[in-house]
Amino acid sequence: MDQNTIFDVVIVGSGHAGAALAISLRQKGFTGSILLTGDEATPPYERPPLSKEYLQGKIEDKQLLIRPEEFWTEQRITLAMGCAVNELNTSQRYVALTDGRTLGFNWCVLATGGKVRRLNCEGADLAGIHSLRNLADAKRIRDELTDVSQIAVIGAGYIGLEFAASARELGKTVTVIETQDRVLSRVTSPVVASFLEEQHVRRGVTFHFGQGVSALRGDGALQSVLLEDGTSIPAQMAICGIGIDAETDLAEAAGLDCEHGVLVDSCFRTSSPGILAIGDCSRHPNPFAGSLWRLESVQHAQDSAETVAALIMGDVAPYAQVPTFWSQQYDLRLQSAGLNIDADDIIVRGTTGSTPFCAIYTRKGQIIAIDAINAPRDFMGARRLIQQGSKPDRSSLIDTDIPLKSLV
Numbered sequence: 001m002d003q004n005t006i007f008d009v010v011i012v013g014s015g016h017a018g019a020a021l022a023i024s025l026r027q028k029g030f031t032g033s034i035l036l037t038g039d040e041a042t043p044p045y046e047r048p049p050l051s052k053e054y055l056q057g058k059i060e061d062k063q064l065l066i067r068p069e070e071f072w073t074e075q076r077i078t079l080a081m082g083c084a085v086n087e088l089n090t091s092q093r094y095v096a097l098t099d100g101r102t103l104g105f106n107w108c109v110l111a112t113g114g115k116v117r118r119l120n121c122e123g124a125d126l127a128g129i130h131s132l133r134n135l136a137d138a139k140r141i142r143d144e145l146t147d148v149s150q151i152a153v154i155g156a157g158y159i160g161l162e163f164a165a166s167a168r169e170l171g172k173t174v175t176v177i178e179t180q181d182r183v184l185s186r187v188t189s190p191v192v193a194s195f196l197e198e199q200h201v202r203r204g205v206t207f208h209f210g211q212g213v214s215a216l217r218g219d220g221a222l223q224s225v226l227l228e229d230g231t232s233i234p235a236q237m238a239i240c241g242i243g244i245d246a247e248t249d250l251a252e253a254a255g256l257d258c259e260h261g262v263l264v265d266s267c268f269r270t271s272s273p274g275i276l277a278i279g280d281c282s283r284h285p286n287p288f289a290g291s292l293w294r295l296e297s298v299q300h301a302q303d304s305a306e307t308v309a310a311l312i313m314g315d316v317a318p319y320a321q322v323p324t325f326w327s328q329q330y331d332l333r334l335q336s337a338g339l340n341i342d343a344d345d346i347i348v349r350g351t352t353g354s355t356p357f358c359a360i361y362t363r364k365g366q367i368i369a370i371d372a373i374n375a376p377r378d379f380m381g382a383r384r385l386i387q388q389g390s391k392p393d394r395s396s397l398i399d400t401d402i403p404l405k406s407l408v
């Protein structure tokens with residue numbers, strides 16, 4: 001190891017969490033040395049637009065950047081882009097980079113995000129089949145989009161639905177295939193799922209529910225998707241949006257405790273002293289879930305980074321932010337706060353067929369989550385009610401004349 005090169009903080013992964021940590025450390029007055037490494041070539045950029053504005057050609061690469069390139073130099077944050085960390089040694093406290101360097105650290109923070117799940121059926125390696133996780137994926141898809149007219153979206157989660165909306169806005173024929181019986185089955189209620197499904201159908205999307213893909217057919221390049229019931233869907237492009245797993249390869253090889261994510265405590269400390277893990281890759285004790293939980297959202301990446309920046313600065317405060325998430329599909333902005341686990345009542349605020357409308361989830365009278373569609377004020381008000389563990393009257397939650405913030 002180059003004994004002269006020891007960074008105070010080495011951050012592995014330059015996505016939302018890694019970038020937010022470097023920024024937050026400087027904002028809090030941290031003067032030590034920071035190395036931000038990332039295996040992608042582009043400096044830290046926003047991922048959400050990749051399935052939205054970027055895909056539709058409304059914004060270009062530069063507009064995705066989290067900070068202008070000169071920011072990192074001005075802030076004395078050393079970037080090592082296009083450079084993966086392929087070894088973490090927790091006892092001798094160094095990381096080895098794919099460019100051959102071996103660098104020491106006082107703190108090492110893993111912000112390695114997630115890796116997409118891939119189909120393993122016949123034809124899964126045909127040209128025209130894509131996942132959408134990073135800028136390189138989005139570029140490839142955007143380039144190919146101009147030449148295709150029929151697209152199959154596999155998986156009706158957030159990425160699949162956002163992609164479907166973008167592709168419809170570009171005039172493509174879109175078919176969504178989902179093994180469950182509704183959209184967003186993992187995260188939302190039937191009432192919100194049917195509203196969103198109806199909005200997509202109204203704009204020309206076709207759905208096949210309760211169906212897996214049995215094969216992808218084509219001669220070198222995709223021509224059709226064969227469903228388990230024998231239906232054949234013509235498509236020159238397929239987007240596979242069947243979720244991600246935490247990227248834990250480096251952590252596991254280093255001997256850190258991992259189970260569906262790098263296991264951390266409420267301050268994002270791993271099983272090894274001085275090694276922390278934040279963002280999508282970490283699984284933490286979440287007070288709103290009441291158990292270990294892995295969150296995949298920009299807000300969580302930001303909040304976990306803030307908690308760790310404070311910790312490095314000597315302020316040990318457990319993480320207790322209400323989980324939040326947003327999605328944009330057509331002119332619909334879905335904002336969610338809290339976790340609807342074990343909800344025993346779902347309260348509809350507004351009219352289900354039109355927006356603004358919300359589904360509010362309660363458990364034993366306590367408000368635990370909200371899905372708000374084109375209802376930003378309700379989202380904000382509910383988030384505070386969730387944070388406080390409030391038990392407002394059911395009738396007040398239904399009454400759209402009563403602002404939720406007045407119940408705080």
Ligand code: FAD
Pocket residue numbers: 012013014015016017018037038039040047048049050051083084085086111112113114132133134159247250278279280281295296297298299301324325326327328
């Ligand atoms: P990432 O942003 O994934 O960053 C991890 C980085 O680490 C990657 O660049 C990865 O290549 C790198 N890496 C991994 N291993 C190594 C290694 N060994 N060495 C060096 N680098 C490594 N969230 C929302 O809240 N709202 C949205 O609307 C939304 N839309 C999304 C749309 C898309 C298309 C995608 C893909 C995600 C979206 N998300 C959205 C989710 C959100 O982007 C993620 O939750 C967030 O990016 C997580 O941040 P992260 O830093 O933990 O992981």
